[in-house]
Amino acid sequence: MSNKRQSMMPPAPKPPTSLSSSIVIAEHASLTGTKLIMIGSNTVIHPRAKLNSAYAPITIGSTCIISERSQIGILKEPEDEEEAEPVVIENGVVVEVGAIVEARRVGEGSVIEVNARIGKGAVLGKHCKIGPLCEVAEGEVLPDFTVIFGNGMRRIDNSGVEDLKMKMVARQVEVLRKLIPSNIAKFQ
């Protein structure tokens, strides 16, 4: 890969970051934008994940997993004068492949599955699960334990296994730490 042609454009300026020293971030992850990106301890960022803080700051809690091709952060310039609301992802959240998260808040232990899309300003409660290809509209507020599945059907999950799920995410992070070479220095 070393003989790759270099782009004539100067590299995009790095966004200001506050990264915990225990995170795992792959070299091919991309952090872009101008506002602050904060990432808590033991979080894993897969290669080709995109975090864009061009329009609003991003805060990611601890023990989260952000998979490849997912896009975190506000994607479009806000239309009115007001500044876009920051994107906050709480602890233990799993964002799977290709998901788009523009939410104001994603509650603890939530799972956002493959190619799901969370609109701007939406608020997800704790331990929500958004199924593959499902959407949450802009500004929508979901109560805790909501599950969205199929063609946008909803239910409340009261199985009470959220503690086990959080433990599983922690175990998964430990495994990914061994598998994904981390390169924090590139992003600081």
Added chain:
Amino acid sequence: MSKKPVKGEYIETDTGNKVSRRSQIIGTTNIILGGKTVIQAEVIIRGDLLRTYTSSNPGEKQGNPVAVAIGRYCFFSRGCELRPPGKLYKGQFSHYPLKIADHVFIGPGSIIEAALIGSHVNIGANCVVGKFAIIKDYVRILDGTVVPPNMVIPSFSIVAGRPGRVVGEIAEGEVDGMDLREVYREVRN
């Protein structure tokens, strides 16, 4: 003008695989390609997600680790992704190998986390195949299907919907069209 010869889109390997220069293959040492497989641009293959669970049986041979095994005449369209599935087993989290047999077509933008895909399987565009799904031989999965995790799809099924359900059967006469040799030959630089 540059004097360098224009490089083609695909790199052809000794065994006849055509791999796009713009594919994103991670962990190449853990991926087996059976030969004559086409990998288009922007395809992601996660060979780095290896099995970390070690079986307690010491007699088991420790060969080369394999994360993704692919047979012959497979075709991976633009922007699809192959990702070994992971689960918690006996208190340990581990990924497990993703095995794909021969003549498997995967449409653009589909994300595959299956455990096993049989021969002559056709997966449409923008599908999601859940973790540890098992797809047997001669199966057609229509565009935009979400195959739920752990689903086992029997041979000769047509699957569609969100979540995916078996909606029909493949008649014996249709089987001939699922061979990918011709498709492979048509891919040129």
